[in-house]
Amino acid sequence: MAVYTQVSDEELSAFLRDYDLGKVMSLKGIAGGVENTNYALHTSTGQYILTLYEKRVAEEDLPFFVGLMDHLAMAGFPCPNPIRDKTGNALGKLCGRPAAMVSFLEGMEVIHPTPEQCRMAGETMAALHESAMGFDLTRPNALAPSGWPELISTAIDRADEVEPGLAQLIASEMEHVERNWPNDIPSGVIHADMFKDNVFFLDGKLSGVIDFYFACNDFLSYDLAIAVNAWCFNDDLSFSEKNCAALVAGYTSRRALNAVERAAFPTLCRGAALRFLLTRLNDWLNVPAGALVVPHDPKQFSARLQILSKMTTANAFGLV
Amino acid sequence: MAVYTQVSDEELSAFLRDYDLGKVMSLKGIAGGVENTNYALHTSTGQYILTLYEKRVAEEDLPFFVGLMDHLAMAGFPCPNPIRDKTGNALGKLCGRPAAMVSFLEGMEVIHPTPEQCRMAGETMAALHESAMGFDLTRPNALAPSGWPELISTAIDRADEVEPGLAQLIASEMEHVERNWPNDIPSGVIHADMFKDNVFFLDGKLSGVIDFYFACNDFLSYDLAIAVNAWCFNDDLSFSEKNCAALVAGYTSRRALNAVERAAFPTLCRGAALRFLLTRLNDWLNVPAGALVVPHDPKQFSARLQILSKMTTANAFGLV
Numbered sequence: 012m013a014v015y016t017q018v019s020d021e022e023l024s025a026f027l028r029d030y031d032l033g034k035v036m037s038l039k040g041i042a043g044g045v046e047n048t049n050y051a052l053h054t055s056t057g058q059y060i061l062t063l064y065e066k067r068v069a070e071e072d073l074p075f076f077v078g079l080m081d082h083l084a085m086a087g088f089p090c091p092n093p094i095r096d097k098t099g100n101a102l103g104k105l106c107g108r109p110a111a112m113v114s115f116l117e118g119m120e121v122i123h124p125t126p127e128q129c130r131m132a133g134e135t136m137a138a139l140h141e142s143a144m145g146f147d148l149t150r151p152n153a154l155a156p157s158g159w160p161e162l163i164s165t166a167i168d169r170a171d172e173v174e175p176g177l178a179q180l181i182a183s184e185m186e187h188v189e190r191n192w193p194n195d196i197p198s199g200v201i202h203a204d205m206f207k208d209n210v211f212f213l214d215g216k217l218s219g220v221i222d223f224y225f226a227c228n229d230f231l232s233y234d235l236a237i238a239v240n241a242w243c244f245n246d247d248l249s250f251s252e253k254n255c256a257a258l259v260a261g262y263t264s265r266r267a268l269n270a271v272e273r274a275a276f277p278t279l280c281r282g283a284a285l286r287f288l289l290t291r292l293n294d295w296l297n298v299p300a301g302a303l304v305v306p307h308d309p310k311q312f313s314a315r316l317q318i319l320s321k322m323t324t325a326n327a328f329g330l331v
Numbered sequence: 332m333a334v335y336t337q338v339s340d341e342e343l344s345a346f347l348r349d350y351d352l353g354k355v356m357s358l359k360g361i362a363g364g365v366e367n368t369n370y371a372l373h374t375s376t377g378q379y380i381l382t383l384y385e386k387r388v389a390e391e392d393l394p395f396f397v398g399l400m401d402h403l404a405m406a407g408f409p410c411p412n413p414i415r416d417k418t419g420n421a422l423g424k425l426c427g428r429p430a431a432m433v434s435f436l437e438g439m440e441v442i443h444p445t446p447e448q449c450r451m452a453g454e455t456m457a458a459l460h461e462s463a464m465g466f467d468l469t470r471p472n473a474l475a476p477s478g479w480p481e482l483i484s485t486a487i488d489r490a491d492e493v494e495p496g497l498a499q500l501i502a503s504e505m506e507h508v509e510r511n512w513p514n515d516i517p518s519g520v521i522h523a524d525m526f527k528d529n530v531f532f533l534d535g536k537l538s539g540v541i542d543f544y545f546a547c548n549d550f551l552s553y554d555l556a557i558a559v560n561a562w563c564f565n566d567d568l569s570f571s572e573k574n575c576a577a578l579v580a581g582y583t584s585r586r587a588l589n590a591v592e593r594a595a596f597p598t599l600c601r602g603a604a605l606r607f608l609l610t611r612l613n614d615w616l617n618v619p620a621g622a623l624v625v626p627h628d629p630k631q632f633s634a635r636l637q638i639l640s641k642m643t644t645a646n647a648f649g650l651v
Contacts, residue, residue, distance in 0.1 A: 014362040014363070019441075019442040019443075020439045020440065020441050020442060020532075021442065021443065023439075034534070035439060036437045036438070036533065037435075037436075037437050037438060037439060037531075038439055039359075039361050039362075039363070039371055040361065040362035040363055041359050041360065041361065041362060042334040042359075042360035042361060042362045043334070043359070043360055051359055051371060053378075053437070058373075115357075116357075117356045117357050117373070118356070118357060119340045119343075119355060119357060119358055120340065121339075121340050122339040122340060122341065123339075123341065211357075212340075213356065214354070
């Protein structure tokens with residue numbers, strides 16, 4: 012988390028002059044989110060999230076992210092709805108940074124999802140993939156397998172400091188990915204970060220999905236593979252067959268996986284584990300002085316990778 | 332800031348079973364506040380602040396802090412109102428920590444206060460002192476002058492690393508305080524930390540005061556001296572006579588200072604600057620590894636101290 016940029020009452024008032032949101036009632040910096048500064052803004056017209064985009068997000072990607080949320084919300088998908096200013100812009104400037112406001116989504120993340128919650132997450136992911144069709148901007152996945160060798164080169168020498176044997180695991184898994192990654196399966200816009208903290212539940216229902224700042228064009232079933240990593244491991248890092256079967260059933264109830272996707276699914280899951288292992292490992296080894304965030308432990312994903320590398324059939328994931 | 336303790340949906344639900352606050356709609360960790368973990372909680376009955384008390388706050392002091400807010404709110408003073416559970420308790424346990432919920436106060440802090448806002452802050456401080464009369468718990472000020480020699484001993488050797496000449500300034504100011512601190516002026520419950528970020532404004536009016544976790548029994552005019560440090564310096568660290576005159580006028584419109592208080596006021600202001608200089612200097616020199624907060628710069632207060640040490644008459648503060 013962090014509030015990287017402090018917004019003063021004066022700067023906020025000046026910014027809001029361009030919007031029809033009524034009078035400011037309160038502004039609270041939100042802890043959580045490592046990429047951007049987020050505020051909960053309460054005005055006389057409602058609750059909003061105000062985001063200032065910090066340097067980890069490329070400014071040229073913002074029209075894609077904000078446009079995607081706009082497109083999804085218009086299609087009825089439960090996600091934050093970008094708020095436009097009086098001249099129709101959804102992207103502004105605040106404190107010298109690109110900034111946007113979105114509607115506030117009620118609901119809470121779950122720490123220990125039930126199979127039913129996993130089923131809803133899977134179904135909602137398929138709805139996202141469906142709703143995003145027709146969105147006309149594209150963004151390549153900067154964290155696709157072609158980007159992993161660079162992440163490996165900056166961390167591999169020190170990987171064993173974090174966990175003995177980690178360098179070897181990474182090298183052999185990268186080799187597996189390079190030999191087995193599919194290249195002709197359905198693609199589209201994916202969320203690419205649908206972890207539990209980005210999905211809210213309210214009254215036993217999934218109320219919405221947030222944080223589209225990794226969204227990109229890639230294989231649709233790779234998004235599901237990321238969700239397997241995010242939703243289907245217990246606290247002790249054992250694999251939850253029940254959660255995985257429910258997640259996959261939820262997804263395939265809206266979009267069936269074809270035979271090539273099913274065959275590639277074990278590799279996609281290993282690749283997803285490797286991708287998060289690599290970014291976390293780099294963050295772990297390069298905590299900047301004065302960092303306001305505690306980096307995530309990469310060992311959470313080496314443990315997943317060890318398990319996933321032994322699950323070699325679609326069947327093992329409940330894909331029938 | 333920081334969220335030191337992550338509260339899960341399960342732990343929150345279990346905690347809220349003891350309260351009549353309806354259904355949880357959302358929970359967001361708030362950035363800001365170095366002592367405790369704060370969440371903005373939205374339920375079907377309204378907005379609340381949920382605080383988990385971390386180790387920097389002594390558990391035995393909590394009945395004083397929560398009782399004081401309760402007493403002040405009952406007296407009509409604008410501050411958070413502690414929420415009691417079904418059995419009447421305002422203090423509970425959550426995630427192994429003492430926890431309390433208070434009502435949410437609308438409003439925003441100001442960064443550059445106007446004289447009129449300073450006047451309101453002064454008047455509200457006098458109202459606080461008045462409203463707190465009759466509150467029957469007491470808490471000595473752990474950060475009164477008797478506690479400063481210990482803060483000096485842990486930092487003086489490295490003070491000049493932060494700013495050349497700082498050790499000498501601290502020693503001579505401590506000597507001044509020891510010779511000139513008053514001992515027979517009106518006392519009572521003081522806020523002791525009424526900085527700008529603890530005072531909210533809404534619609535041009537002061538809407539409330541928060542953060543009573545330094546409140547204690549001490550000289551009432553020492554609280555005003557702290558506010559001089561907090562409200563009456565410009566960004567370039569020059570002294571704002573206008574703000575100070577307005578702050579003092581606001582305060583004295585409700586409670587006049589007697590002759591002894593007026594004579595002691597310059598010393599009280601220097602002492603207040605020294606107190607914040609010392610705690611900031613200690614925090615600055617002892618940032619723990621993995622700290623989630625950026626320590627405040629102690630030089631902000633050495634600069635104030637240099638200026639205040641030359642303001643030797645009550646008149647210089649607009650006290651007539």
